[in-house]
Amino acid sequence: MSTPAPPLGRRERNKQQKLERITAAATELFAEHGIDDVTTQQIAEKADVGTGTLFLYAKTKGELLLLVQNAHYAVALETGRAAAEATSDTLEAAMALLRPIIECNRAQIENGRTYLREMVFGSATDAHHAEALRIVGDTESALADILRRDPRFDENRSVVLARIVSAVMFVTMAASVNAESSIDEIAQDVRTQVGALLDR
């Protein structure tokens, strides 16, 4: 029962291998050079597939970045969730949750900002974009859970405030004004806003 053994034909296996090769190639090249200095040709070459094939697995170059960064984001979210669980103060818990996400996003600033751009403006009909929105949804749920623990916020309010915090973090990380800011500066900026949002 360990493997329900779905009839994996050669075709399906080949597809999965190709997706893995493409993911690995894109991950490596984006990390090393930044998305703007990597061409889709290079990725295709490194993954040993035709350029046309690349676009069967990701509709656009931006989708390719979503594919790569979603994985990192998901890990960061889990890290933050764990840290938030161990924190009681509402503001501190919220920041504990967000901190790893900010760190992850700023690890490579160009990729991080482009990721946010694709997330908001990318085509809603694409798989990796949908996955990104799902993770954002998870983040907002986690935030809402934290807020709900605070007696000041009822169910409905927690959900709406979580959305606002999410928007605030997004804009703060994305804004070209903050393009040069360090992780600490971004985190501080977010904290100020979330603080104003939660305080009475």
Added chain:
Amino acid sequence: MSTPAPPLGRRERNKQQKLERITAAATELFAEHGIDDVTTQQIAEKADVGTGTLFLYAKTKGELLLLVQNAHYAVALETGRAAAEATSDTLEAAMALLRPIIECNRAQIENGRTYLREMVFGSATDAHHAEALRIVGDTESALADILRRDPRFDENRSVVLARIVSAVMFVTMAASVNAESSIDEIAQDVRTQVGALLDR
């Protein structure tokens, strides 16, 4: 003293005329076809300048859109400011301010969303981008003024909350999830969030 008569040579006059022709051409073509269905070639042709010349007046195609939309945005902001002045309730006043901006942005949805994208992600070193940020700054100031009239919010808090409202409006208008939403739906969505933000 009405005109300090700065020595306007032929050169300077030619430049201004060209900028006007370019602005007019871009305004018309963007409005009619949407930014994605207009090429820079077409704009150059309509403005009767070389393609290279176009990029002396706007560094990128996105900048060209900023140039065009900044004008609309500035008008909408003034309209909203006037409406807000005539409104006493804080939430109502804030929405009165924002409503025309939302309307303006959604008038042509593709252009509106692209405008927001360029605003946040465009190069900070470009003139029209800087102008856009200036108008956003004005919007936040106007918001802060409204909030300050409410005894619940002191000076500092008003400024921070204004930033948050601005971020909320941005994300709500930009999100691909809301790409199909009507002006009323967007406005309602923003109102819900701002309401949660201001209420106790």
Added chain:
DNA sequence: AGTCATAACTGAGCGCAATCAGTTTATATT
């Protein structure tokens, strides 16, 4: 095994934003 249908792949080619080496035009200088 042989035949067919179709899913998956491929890379030459297309459209477009943006560049840049070469040209024109305006002003300053003599």
Added chain:
DNA sequence: AATATAAACTGATTGCGCTCAGTTATGACT
């Protein structure tokens, strides 16, 4: 006027993301 300097303009060209008509591999059916 003639010359020099540099600002402004230009369009052929480049580079890149993405497409699509043609090809190949896979699995189903007899």
